[in-house]
Amino acid sequence: MTEQGVGGSGERVTIRHVAKDAGVSVAAVSKVMRNAYGVSDQLRQKVEASIEKLNYRPSFAARGMRGRTYTIGILVIELTNPFLPPVIESVIGHLSDNGYKALVGVGHSVDQIEASMIEAMIDNRMDGVIVIAPRIGGKFLETFAQQIPIVTIAHHEPNATTYDTVNSDDREGARLAVRAMLDRGYRDIAMVGYDSRAAAATEVARQREAGYLDVMKEAGLERQARILRLPPPGEDRSQVLKAILQTRDRPRAMFVWSDLDAIPFLSTCQSLGIRVPEDIAVIGYDNSPPAAIPLVGLSSVDQNPEEMGRVAADLLLSRMTGRRKTQHVLIKPGVVVRKTI
Structure with a gap:
């Protein structure tokens, strides 16, 4: 049993019943329930009406039984910036040392793409997400972080309470x-x-x-x-x-x-x-x-990109294993003097 509710006939209600009653897909119901980015008011009202009508309640305990997938999503703004590969390689290396594999997605500096990719990472049951230089706003990151552990790099949000940040100062x-x-x-x-x-x-x-x-x-x-x-x-x-x-x-x-x-x-x-x-x-x-x-x-x-990647990976690992207190880490930068000054 993965989802349950009490229908009028006593039959166990699943997310598929809700989707059929609302005339939408199961994925659409899932997005409404996760408060996903980009859900229209019309879709939300339709799904919520069916949820209330059928008295549907998801079984979060059953979801927790699915266990870890040992996969981490890395969402990066682009791959052409030469600063980013050392950060990504540091994250992947440190996660690999701890038994995790990483899948990289590119957001192309478009907030809708970034949001949809994080949603896909959630839907694919990844254990956590590291987001590098996001364009998506803090409000949406907060929403996603209530559903999956998130650490951001190159995103200054010292007042965030649901996800961690790692930045060069x-x-x-x-x-x-x-x-x-x-x-x-x-x-x-x-x-x-x-x-x-x-x-x-x-x-x-x-x-x-x-x-x-x-x-x-x-x-x-x-x-x-x-x-x-x-x-x-x-x-x-x-x-x-x-x-x-x-x-x-x-x-x-x-x-x-x-x-x-x-x-x-x-x-x-x-x-x-x-x-x-x-x-x-x-x-x-x-x-x-x-x-x-x-x-x-x-x-x-x-900026010491290798250190930024290592710290971000450590923070995500500790958050995935139960840490709740938010951390915002600043890495100390230094100047490298060459011939242009």
Whole structure:
């Protein structure tokens, strides 16, 4: 017996009876019961009316008897960001050492896709989920975390109560980057970010902007502080990068929010005949593998991705084995100085 209820005839009521009465699929009933993302009000009302009519009650004890599957879902925003593979490999390696296998899904920066993939992981009875750099909002993560253990990476949500978070201390990392510039005598320091007006404070870019502004204010340079905006992720940025470098009041030093844009920034400097660091100093964030190539030599903030992955895996393992107290872990970053500053 997996589900039960008391119908008018005394017959055991199952989820299939509810689906038939409501004229929908079993999967649709399951989504309504899980309060899944994207369920319409019309579907919810139809299913809830059938549940009440049939007096259906799921047997949670029977569900618990199904046992573990020893599979973990990893949901990642994309695979093209060179910072992400070391995080994923660290998570998979640590889970493997503890007897778990991992399945990776890509959300493509679309919240509806991310939500549907987490739902699929729940439906496939995975034991837990690690979500890396989600676009989906905290409200939906809270809902999902009531159904399956969740740990997020690169998602700043220190007030979350149902899931754990692991992050580089992005605000402090930005402070370190700007201080490295100040220590070398640069004063006219701007930041290159992106159009984040629709972004939540949970996103790493917003945290890095706050750190940049912190240090500029500490140094008495708040009036000189500038955040130069690139188009949102996914849009062409080449023309904006050129415009930034060709402006008459071009800053003497640039803190670029991520190596994803810092390396194209260096390439644009080269195409325009702008010398780095003689004409403009540049520091990025992520210390991605391309940054360390001698021809590139990009100074950058290292997030310790291997440690982030290990900690996230440990947190998920402990949550799956009964821990309920939420933990929010910040990994200390560090600056790697190369030839661009």
